[in-house]
Amino acid sequence: xxxxxxxxxxxxxxxxxxxxxxxxxxxxxxxxxxxxxxxxxxxxxxxxxxxxxxxxxxxxxxxxxxxxxxxxxxxxxxxxxxxxxxxxxxxxxxxxxxxxxxxxxxxxxxxx
Amino acid sequence: xxxxxxxxxxxxxxxxxxxxxxxxxxxxxxxxxxxxxxxxxxxxxxxxxxxxxxxxxxxxxxxxxxxxxxxxxxxxxxxxxxxxxxxxxxxxxxxxxxxxxxxxxxxxxxxxxxxxxx
Numbered sequence: 196x197x198x199x200x201x202x203x204x205x206x207x208x209x210x211x212x213x214x215x216x217x218x219x220x221x222x223x224x225x226x227x228x229x230x231x232x233x234x235x236x237x238x239x240x241x242x243x244x245x246x247x248x249x250x251x252x253x254x255x256x257x258x259x260x261x262x263x264x265x266x267x268x269x270x271x272x273x274x275x276x277x278x279x280x281x282x283x284x285x286x287x288x289x290x291x292x293x294x295x296x297x298x299x300x301x302x303x304x305x306x307x
Numbered sequence: 308x309x310x311x312x313x314x315x316x317x318x319x320x321x322x323x324x325x326x327x328x329x330x331x332x333x334x335x336x337x338x339x340x341x342x343x344x345x346x347x348x349x350x351x352x353x354x355x356x357x358x359x360x361x362x363x364x365x366x367x368x369x370x371x372x373x374x375x376x377x378x379x380x381x382x383x384x385x386x387x388x389x390x391x392x393x394x395x396x397x398x399x400x401x402x403x404x405x406x407x408x409x410x411x412x413x414x415x416x417x418x419x420x421x422x423x424x425x
Contacts (some may be wrong), residue, residue: 204347229413238397238416239350240310264375285349294340295414297349 197222197290201298208276209306216271216301218260218286227289228269230260232284233300242284245269256280283307310334311417313398318422320392328383328420330398337403339381340414343367344395353396356381357403385422392424 202220208214220226227246231239243254250262260271269286286298313334320326332337333359338357342350352365370389375381381400385392399414 231416236419236421238313239399241413241415244413265406294352294355295350297351299347299349 197226197288197296199286199298201301202286203288204299205302205304206304207266207306208245210278211275214271214273214276214280214303216284216286216300216303218269219267220269220273220286220288221285222288226269227291228260228262228287229287229295229306230254230258230269230271231287232256232282233285239285242271249307275305278307285296311398311400313396316418316420318420318425320422322358322424323387325387326392328385328396328398328422328423330381330383330417332371332379332381332398333418334400334415335378336400336415339400341355341365341373341383341397341402342372342399345398347398350397351384356411357367376425381401382406394422396420396422397405410423 202217209249229244230242232242233239242258243252245252245262252260258273262269283300283302285300287295309328315400333352340342341353344350351367352372354365356362359378362373362375369393370386372384397419398417401414
């Protein structure tokens, strides 16, 4: 079954520092992968998605993610974080039946 | 503005009462979904619907019911049979272009409803 693992429950990063969030997936065929962000008490906002093609995907808010088939990973990165990036981040993989499987999420805290 | 609305934002109910959460979208999306979010568990799919008058159970459908009488609306009822209903509920929608996930578009989410059962 398709599944997603986000190994880091919580990450703290200084404002202006780089950020990398890890995501590993389990899926037999070509995966369709997503990163969403959720501010406290809010819905999920799509940051970026990978369906095919270039393995480096650019998203909104300065985020990018790289698909690495050999490592079954789809890690999210941002070169310089802003205080407004403090949120919970979810990686998801599309299953072959219109459904998404979500990881448990990584909470990002940004310190001044 | 196009989007997904969920109401109310906060909902309190007594144990044993059924409660219905509203989800409306004006994106002209075919598919709609209900998820439940609990701390540390990510999102889990409750029900989904690809077309009007049709819906399927997700991974945790027990104690929930839905209807899809209109394309833009997909209400969720949390019944008294749901053992632990207190949670954050998220509705989403997407375009369905064909018969496989490769044909569907991204899921877009509403702002959520936080249900607390007292």
